[in-house]
Amino acid sequence: MQDLTTLTINVKDPWKDPANGWDVLDGRTITDNRTLEADVIIVGTGAGGGVSAEILSQRGLKVILVEAGKLKSSDDFKLDEGAAYRDLYQEGALRATKDAGMTVLQGRTVGGTTVVNWTSCFRTPHETLQYWHDEFGVQGLSRAQMDPWFQQMETRLKVEKWAMPPNANNDVMKRGCDNKGWHSALIPRNVSGCWNIGYCGMGCPTNAKQSMLVTTIPGALDHGSTLIHSAQADTLIIEGDSVTGVRVRPLNDDKVPTGATVTLKAKTVIAAGGGIQSPALLMRSEAPDPNGLVGKRTFLHPTSFAFGIYDKEIAPYYGAPQSVYSDEFTFKHGVDGPAGYKMEMMPMHPGLSGALMGGFGERARDEIERLPNLAASIAMIRDGFHDDNQGGTVELRDNGEPLLDYPVNEYLLDGTKRAHLTMLEMQFAAGAKEVRPSHADAGYYKSWKAARDGVAQLDYAPVITGLGSAHVMGGLTMGADESRCTVNSDGSYKHLNGLYVIDGSVFPTSIGANPQLSIYGLSARNASALADKLKA
């Protein structure tokens, strides 16, 4: 039996080195009103904000980074699932769409989702970029034009195909696809000296993961940037038709405002809070939005699951969480036909496993007790490529917190049913003894035939069809078409001077792959162009 509990991890935390000289303000300690000025204010420190901060500060611009989440670094990453959800995830990992149809895992900490993602790096598919050009008038982002930017970020973040053998969980994907004659390949990961232990989702305890926390944010701080964490960007300061700063509310340890206001002044503000947060900032600020588009077309990759039970130990909680994928069905029906889906595996720690398996009482107990022999496959639907699919809409609660309304419609349910069948077939081909799709009414099927017959009887309806997503995209659509887009292809907001959006919220559709490298590449491109403009 695999058991890593005697392994000890003792690594240096770069954030705890006083010699680094970094200018870091902790919002929890700010109780007085104050004003700070910079050339550029960046709201959010994830993939978009981190990359932008490093590039702009390297060009000699004074940057202030604002982050609502806390600063947590490797000394704090104790491989504790509960502490990770509480400290590193939006809404303590309790975020879900408005009707509870999909759970949403999204980061909320210095470094954003890059601190908790599973390190899979894919260049934006050509088909996706072409669709943006054709349907939204996105300019200058063909795959040939983007490849140098992807290359630049792959070098910066040490992205390489995983060279060690996949863990038993990911080997299921390889074996199943090989036996079916389906495509599979190794996943490129942004890691350096990875210990292959499997805790990417709880904050990398060894600093092997090349998240923004250990790469671009330190890079920006080395070049004179200031980081304010535990501080919520409340509203943009808008004067006439220009943004001139950001009103920030420092938060105490319980995420409650301390009562102070930090006023940040700059001629350039970058919204980089990611999907959901960036549109919400503009909505709270009542930013001009003549066509009512802000927050619309917010996309997830609606992701279904299949749980397989094997004779031999899988230990799905240990080892690099994602190392094998399959694109067999991603573009099977073209870019804009019936839903396509990318297949991967997911790590299964007990808390997330219990939440996703669902059920109640003894049947649920029997299921989770088989965790050591369980493999979990996922299928991520590409959403937003079909006229029926406008994705979700960001709303504001009475207190200004965002909420995502994302109807699970027939298009997604049809895609989920097909994805379930594919995953069931794949896992039986890999040697599973029993497999269950993520549907509240489904039990474990003991053969592919029984599974096919069983799925045919299931009622594919919202909420009882188990869906989640760890990828939030869109809400501030990029493109030339004014009737559908709010942001230009260079990241500038169409209706305010000085405001840029550099994060995943500008994507006109979902990506069709784990989005981090898409955000890195586009952010590098647009932040570099912005630096050219500001230094001209």
Next chain:
Amino acid sequence: MDQGINRRGFLKLSAAGSAVLATGSGLALLTGCSSNDGPATGYKHFRQQDVDLLTPLVGAVLGSALSDAGATAEDGMKAFDDLLDGGMPGTRGALFQVLDLMQLGAARWYITGSWASFADQSDDELQQTLANWSASERSLSRMAFKGLTQPIYMAWYVKPTGARTTGYPGPPQKIVA
């Protein structure tokens, strides 16, 4: 299709269900089951009425997940309270709205299929209630079932005592110099 069943179903919905939905939160406020009483003793977020309402349900949902760890329903309820720490005020507010609604017998009937308070149901009755509730085709019932059971599971199994009962050996040890 049997029109009679459809009609009966419709009458049931309009007579009790939609009335509860339309006025439930308001009724909850009138009956004193509102959200301003502060957390119960020993809890950071759940109010006393939530603890009274939910603890038996937590025990039934988790079942032997608790006893196998030598734990009680109250331990499961406290774990749920800990999980809420990470939520935002709006996240908790939405949960409290559902719980306020479920203080009412009519709402419990509409959502779970049973009028009786969870505390007044035997273990077998609670399992039957959960079976009926999880099979309900009402979207509010489905939302409430998932919205309550999913965090109950996450809350318990992120605890090392709960996690170890799944066969997961546990994480490596982090040493901070």
